[in-house]
Amino acid sequence: xxxxxxxxxxxxxxxxxxxxxxxxxxxxxxxxxxxxxxxxxxxxxxxxxxxxxxxxxxxxxxxxxxxxxxxxxxxxxxxxxxxxxxxxxxxxxxxxxxxxxxxxxxxxxxxxxxxxxxxxxxxxxxxxxxxxxxxxxxxxxxxxxxxxxxxxxxxxxxxxxxxxxxxxxxxxxxxxxxxxxxxxxxxxxxxxxxxxxxxxxxxxxxxxxxxxxxxxxxxxxxxxxxxxxxxxxxxxxxxxxxxxxxxx
Numbered sequence: 001x002x003x004x005x006x007x008x009x010x011x012x013x014x015x016x017x018x019x020x021x022x023x024x025x026x027x028x029x030x031x032x033x034x035x036x037x038x039x040x041x042x043x044x045x046x047x048x049x050x051x052x053x054x055x056x057x058x059x060x061x062x063x064x065x066x067x068x069x070x071x072x073x074x075x076x077x078x079x080x081x082x083x084x085x086x087x088x089x090x091x092x093x094x095x096x097x098x099x100x101x102x103x104x105x106x107x108x109x110x111x112x113x114x115x116x117x118x119x120x121x122x123x124x125x126x127x128x129x130x131x132x133x134x135x136x137x138x139x140x141x142x143x144x145x146x147x148x149x150x151x152x153x154x155x156x157x158x159x160x161x162x163x164x165x166x167x168x169x170x171x172x173x174x175x176x177x178x179x180x181x182x183x184x185x186x187x188x189x190x191x192x193x194x195x196x197x198x199x200x201x202x203x204x205x206x207x208x209x210x211x212x213x214x215x216x217x218x219x220x221x222x223x224x225x226x227x228x229x230x231x232x233x234x235x236x237x238x239x240x241x242x243x244x245x246x247x248x
Contacts, residue, residue, distance in 0.1 A: 028199070031197060035067060042065055044130075046225040051218060059079060071131060072131075086099075095239050096110065110244045110245070123176060141163060151195070164185070166180075175207050186209040187207075189205070204223065
């Protein structure tokens with residue numbers, strides 16, 4: 001009995017083994033909101049694979065975002081497809097310049113799409129790993145965090161989940177989720193890797209339209225995005241006024 005008491009007392013003196021804190025997906029959304037409130041920025045690259053019926057298409061994009069409290073306030077993105085298209089968006093104002101894949105400008109001028117953004121605006125209903133509204137949409141059914149390996153030399157936490165969406169809309173900026181009775185919805189299956197600061201480092205999404213009633217037809221978008229340099233200040237400015245023209 002005395003030996004047992006000594007053993008118990010000794011165990012109480014031993015340092016407690018470290019316990020890893022639970023990882024909650026809500027931490028990612030809060031980290032994005034904090035970064036946005038500080039008007040931070042991030043650099044990214046995305047590969048998108050689209051399938052409509054038997055037609056397939058793959059394109060890439062890369063650039064930078066600048067945030068404010070409302071989300072993505074400015075973007076400078078280059079899309080590579082049949083040509084190199086660079087689009088700068090400030091608020092709702094978008095400017096586009098197209099060059100050949102060899103880098104030769106088709107025009108020295110930037111096209112001004114006015115205050116409707118020309119479909120290039122990163123709205124708050126965009127399916128994206130840095131859109132707080134989308135992170136809020138999927139948080140309820142997100143998995144608990146688990147080790148996700150290293151990305152760019154930092155350890156990550158991996159989350160995943162799926163969500164049904166009533167309707168989708170596609171723009172050059174990406175796929176949007178919104179409540180539109182005239183559009184077809186479907187399902188989004190996603191995965192997100194967050195760094196030690198809870199900011200996203202990688203995001204993948206498989207977006208499949210519900211084509212019930214259209215036998216033999218299939219539409220999907222699969223995207224993979226990497227985010228880096230969260231601690232770098234991002235400056236995005238509109239093109240010089242003298243080089244801007246209206247596209248019509």
